[in-house]
Amino acid sequence: MSGSVAIIGLGPGDPRLLTGAAQAALDAAEDLIGYIPYVARVPERAGLRRHASDNRVEVDRARHALELAASGRRVAVVSGGDPGVFAMAAAVFEAVEAGDPAWRHLPITVEPGITAMLAAAARLGAPLGGDFCALSLSDNLKPWDVITARLDAVLRADLVVALYNPISSARPWQLGAALSLAAGIRAPETPVMLARAVSRPDENIRVLTLAQAREAPADMATLVIIGASATRLIQRGPELRPYVYTPRSVPEAEPA
Amino acid sequence: MSGSVAIIGLGPGDPRLLTGAAQAALDAAEDLIGYIPYVARVPERAGLRRHASDNRVEVDRARHALELAASGRRVAVVSGGDPGVFAMAAAVFEAVEAGDPAWRHLPITVEPGITAMLAAAARLGAPLGGDFCALSLSDNLKPWDVITARLDAVLRADLVVALYNPISSARPWQLGAALSLAAGIRAPETPVMLARAVSRPDENIRVLTLAQAREAPADMATLVIIGASATRLIQRGPELRPYVYTPRSVPEAEPA
Numbered sequence: 001m002s003g004s005v006a007i008i009g010l011g012p013g014d015p016r017l018l019t020g021a022a023q024a025a026l027d028a029a030e031d032l033i034g035y036i037p038y039v040a041r042v043p044e045r046a047g048l049r050r051h052a053s054d055n056r057v058e059v060d061r062a063r064h065a066l067e068l069a070a071s072g073r074r075v076a077v078v079s080g081g082d083p084g085v086f087a088m089a090a091a092v093f094e095a096v097e098a099g100d101p102a103w104r105h106l107p108i109t110v111e112p113g114i115t116a117m118l119a120a121a122a123r124l125g126a127p128l129g130g131d132f133c134a135l136s137l138s139d140n141l142k143p144w145d146v147i148t149a150r151l152d153a154v155l156r157a158d159l160v161v162a163l164y165n166p167i168s169s170a171r172p173w174q175l176g177a178a179l180s181l182a183a184g185i186r187a188p189e190t191p192v193m194l195a196r197a198v199s200r201p202d203e204n205i206r207v208l209t210l211a212q213a214r215e216a217p218a219d220m221a222t223l224v225i226i227g228a229s230a231t232r233l234i235q236r237g238p239e240l241r242p243y244v245y246t247p248r249s250v251p252e253a254e255p256a
Numbered sequence: 257m258s259g260s261v262a263i264i265g266l267g268p269g270d271p272r273l274l275t276g277a278a279q280a281a282l283d284a285a286e287d288l289i290g291y292i293p294y295v296a297r298v299p300e301r302a303g304l305r306r307h308a309s310d311n312r313v314e315v316d317r318a319r320h321a322l323e324l325a326a327s328g329r330r331v332a333v334v335s336g337g338d339p340g341v342f343a344m345a346a347a348v349f350e351a352v353e354a355g356d357p358a359w360r361h362l363p364i365t366v367e368p369g370i371t372a373m374l375a376a377a378a379r380l381g382a383p384l385g386g387d388f389c390a391l392s393l394s395d396n397l398k399p400w401d402v403i404t405a406r407l408d409a410v411l412r413a414d415l416v417v418a419l420y421n422p423i424s425s426a427r428p429w430q431l432g433a434a435l436s437l438a439a440g441i442r443a444p445e446t447p448v449m450l451a452r453a454v455s456r457p458d459e460n461i462r463v464l465t466l467a468q469a470r471e472a473p474a475d476m477a478t479l480v481i482i483g484a485s486a487t488r489l490i491q492r493g494p495e496l497r498p499y500v501y502t503p504r505s506v507p508e509a510e511p512a
Contacts, residue, residue: 005430019370022297058504084377090385093501097490104492108499110378112370114275121340122366129346133389133415142506148452150387150413157409158441160388234353236360243364247351248342250398255477 003069005106007089009082009113010041014199022111031077033065034088038078042221044095056140058088062095066103069215082115086164117162119182120195123205123236125243128224129148130250132160136168137174144174146163151178155185163224175224179214182226186210191227191244194218206232207244259325261362263345265369266297270455273375278367280298285332289321294334312396314344315364318351322359338371342392342420372479373418376451378500379461381490381499382479383449386506388416391399393423393430394443411441416487416502419480431480435470438482447483447500450474463489463500 006025011017025080026032031049032039040054053061065075077255079087089110096103121128139147161182166175177193184240192213196204208216218224230250233242262281267273282288286381287305287510288295321331332349333342345366352359377384389410393404410417417438422431442446448469450461464472466482472482491500 011275011406014277016280017275019267019273019275019367021270021272079309082374084374084379084382089378090381090501090504091394092500093381093490096499097488097501104490106404106501112374112378112380114368114370115374118338118340118368122338122345125349126345126366128340128390129342129349131389131391133387133410134384135387139274141504143508145509146506150415153409153413154415157406159406159410178343196391207355228347228502232353234349234360242347243360245346245353247350248346248397250402252399253401 003072003074003106005065005069005075005078005092005108006111007077007092007108008111009085010038010080011104011120011199012081012116012199013115017114019111020059022113024251025109025111026076028074030073031068032073032076032078032208034126035063036079036129038080042078050222052219052256058091060082062088062092063099064108066095066099067093069106070100070102075193078236079113082113083110083253084092084112084245085134094228103237112123116164116195116198117225118138118238120225121195121199122200124193124225125244127191127227127231128160129246129248130228131158132162134164134201137178138165139174148181152185155182160228161226163226165217165220166224175218179210183210183214186226187228188221190229191231193244194222195225196222198223202242205241207242259330260324260363260368261325261331261333261348261364263333263335263339263348264367265371266294266334266336267456268270268337268375269297269453271329273370273455275367275369276368277511281367282332283364285330287324287329288329288334289317289331290334296334300336303501314347318344318348319355321348322351322355325362326356326358330359335369338369340467341366341371341390344479349427361407366495372420372451372454373481375454376449376461376479376481379451379454380449380463382501383447383483383487384416384420385502386416386484386486388418390418390420391436392420394421394427395430400479405438407437407459408441411438414484415485417482419482421476422478422480423474424476431474433465434471439470442482442485447487447489449481449500450478451481452478461497
C-alpha cells in the first residue's frame with residue numbers, strides 16, 4: 001500500500017469547529033506529526049503513532065512526514081487554524097520542492113480549517129465585513145522593514161488588518177511598533193480587537209480603541225484585528241461586549 | 257421561549273467541509289433564511305421553515321431574520337463560505353444597528369465556515385503561505401476607484417491577492433481591468449489561479465500565468481488568486497496539476 005500526507009487544519013481549538021473532512025482525515029491517519037500542543041489536541045487511539053515536536057522546526061517536521069509517507073505510511077500533519085495560513089502547508093511544499101523528486105508523486109492533500117481571524121471575527125460580529133488582509137508580524141522569516149512597508153500600505157489603503165504572530169518572548173516589541181505605526185495613520189478611536197485562544201477554555205476577547213490597545217498586554221495566542229475607518233461598534237449596554245462590524249459599503253468620496 | 261439568530265457559514269459546498277458547530281446550529285433552527293442556492297444546500301426536514309430569497313436583498317433578508325427572532329423563532333441565516341467574508345454577517349449587524357433597539361438584546365451568534373480562498377488554497381497547495389489579502393471586486397457597494405487604489409497598494413506591497421466577486425453578468429469588465437492593473441506591477445509569469453466551485457461537482461481549477469489569465473473566462477462562482485513575487489509552482493509531470501505555494505520566508509533585500 002502506498003503512503004500519503006494529509007495536512008490538516010484543526011481550527012482554533014474547540015473540536016466542534018473542525019470540519020467533517022478534517023476529522024475523517026485524522027481518523028484515517030497512521031502517523032500524526034505536528035507542534036506539541038496541536039498533536040495534544042488529537043485523542044490517542046490504537047494504531048496512531050504520535051510524533052510531536054517543538055516549534056521552529058517546521059521544515060524538519062515536513063521532511064519527516066514526507067519520508068514516512070514515502071515508506072508507505074498514511075501521515076497526518078496537523079496545524080492549528082488553517083494549515084495554509086502561516087502554518088504547516090507551505091513548509092511541506094517547500095520540503096517537496098527541495099527534496100526527493102519521488103515526493104512529487106505522493107498523494108498530498110490539504111484539509112482546510114477555521115483560521116484564527118475567522119474564528120475571532122465570528123465571536124466579535126463581522127469586523128472583516130469589508131476588504132481585509134492577514135499579515136504575520138514575525139520577523140523570524142522576513143525582514144522587519146518588509147513587514148512595516150506592508151503594514152503601512154494596507155493601513156493607508158484602509159483595509160481591515162488581521163495580525164498573526166503578534167508577539168512572543170523572543171519578539172517582545174513588534175506589536176507595539178506595529179500599533180504605533182497604525183496610530184500615525186488611523187484615528188485613536190479606531191476599534192482594535194485582541195482575541196486570545198478563541199473557542200478554548202481560556203478564551204479572552206477585548207474590544208479596545210487603537211489608543212488603548214497600545215497599552216494592552218498580548219501574547220503568542222492572540223490574534224489582533226485593527227479596524228478600518230468604517231469599522232463600527234454596536235453598544236449593547238454595560239453587561240455585554242459590543243458587536244463590532246465593518247459595513248459592506250464604502251461611500252463615494254465627498255467632492256473636494 | 258425567546259428567539260435567536262445564528263449566522264452560519266456553509267463552506268464552499270461539500271457538506272464534509274461544514275464544521276460540527278455549523279451543523280448543530282442548522283439542526284437547531286426553526287427558520288432558514290438565505291440566498292436561494294445556499295438554502296437549497298440544506299436538506300428539508302419537518303419543523304424547518306425555508307425562506308429563500310434572491311441575491312441583492314441582503315438587508316431585507318437580515319431584517320426578516322431579526323423580526324422572526326424577535327417574535328420568538330430560532331432563525332438560521334445561511335451564507336456560502338464564511339458568513340463574515342463578503343457575506344451575510346455584516347448585513348445582519350447593519351440591520352441591528354439601524355433597527356429596533358430591542359434587537360441588540362437578541363442572542364446573535366456567528367458560526368464560521370471555510371471561506372472560498374481557504375478552500376481554493378487547500379486544493380492548490382499553499383498559495384496563501386505568506387501575507388495575503390481578500391478584496392471584493394464588486395463595485396455595487398463601493399466606488400471603482402477605491403477598488404483600484406486598494407488593489408494597487410496590495411500589489412505593490414507584494415501580498416498574495418484573493419479576489420472575491422470577480423465578475424458577473426452585470427459587471428463584465430472589472431476582472432479584466434484588475435488583471436490589467438496587476439500586469440503593470442507584477443511579472444507576466446506570475447501565477448494566477450482561477451478556482452471555480454471548489455468542492456462542488458462542477459469544480460474547475462486552473463493554474464495560469466498572469467498573461468494567460470487576462471484571456472481566460474471566469475464567472476461569479478470563481479475565486480481568483482494572484483500570486484506574490486515569491487509564489488512558485490512545483491511541476492509534477494504532464495498528468496498532474498502543479499502544486500502552487502508561497503514560501504513563508506521573504507529574503508533580505510540585496511544591497512543596491
